Amino acid sequence: MGKDVLILTSKFRGRADVAAEFLEQRGCRLVEREVVYPVTEDHLCELVRDVDGLITGLEPITARVLSHANRLKVISAAGVGFDHIDIDEATRRGIAVCNCHGCNNHSVAELAFGMMIGLSRSIYTLDRQIRNGGWGPVPFGPELWDKTLGIVGLGRVGRSTALLGRAFGMRVLATDIVWDMTFANEHGISYVPLERLLRESDFVSLHVPLTPQTRHLIDERALALMKPTAYLINTSRGPVVKESALVDALRAGRIAGAGLDVFEVEPHPNNPYVEFDNVILTPHIGGSTHDASERAFYLALTNVANVLNGEPAHCQVN
Secondary structure: OOOEEEEOOHHHHOOHHHHHHHHHOOOOEEOOOOOOOOOOHHHHHHHOOOOOEEEEOOOOEOHHHHHOOOOOOEEEEOOOOOOOEOHHHHHHOOOEEEOOOOOOHHHHHHHHHHHHHHHHOOHHHHHHHHHOOOOOOOOOOOOOOOOEEEEEOOOHHHHHHHHHHHHOOOEEEEEOOOOOHHHHHHHOEEEOOHHHHHHHOOEEEEOOOOOOOOOOOEOHHHHHHOOOOOEEEEOOOHHHEOHHHHHHHHHOOOOOEEEEOOOOOOOOOOOHHHHOOOEEEOOOOOOOOHHHHHHHHHHHHHHHHHHHOOOOOOOEOO
16 A cells, blocks of 8 residues: 556556556556546546556646545656646645656657748648649748757757757757756857847747746737747747737738647637648647657656655656
């Protein structure tokens, strides 16, 4: 007793046998419970009773859910973001909250670059055109070579994106609340204020966590600073961009296009971006590669097992 672990995230539940063996070797037990997706708060309140460890995807672990977690000692997110977990309430209850930082930075960075190339060369528009029997005219877009890439948030994902930018021959600007001058100097990256980054960048890629300070960081004012030829890429969290402001900017042609992996509402039942041919949409798949999932799978299990065995987690955030 005291080491029962429940996996909520659907991407790991298909590997229950492997998870059970991993946990058993560490003196823990995988709890089998039926999870109905999408998971409601009421359902979560039932699921978290009598479990000691929890691995979540993006299920909202609210204060109410935590109030029903009578034995919970540790929560590990299955990815890097943990804004779906009430950190303050978990901390108040003595529950360790962990994430899997470092597991998906390459995957997210590669998706961001896939969007940049797809947008600049109109790949998806032309693909649909050919499938519908068409052939041209071909819209001319920019090369990435010799363009300016602005990275908002030079953490693990931002640094991976910056290295790809340098490999593509791009000038790289960055803004962050913490400056890693060693990395920046080694790779020819310049830290600048956000306003300058928005004015000078041909591609703006967002890699910040969702906090009260970053919510709607990209709003009407921010978008007005961008070049009309610039593209916005968001693979961080949906609410970092003010949806209504971006929709207005796209309709008015104030920016050239956008690549969005995340949205203010997920899934988005009335997604306003579907009307735009110059927008690429993906369903929050930035970290969804075989490689990233494998790393996160074992790290999430390790985080939980370590805490339940009185050892430090690798990635505790509270």
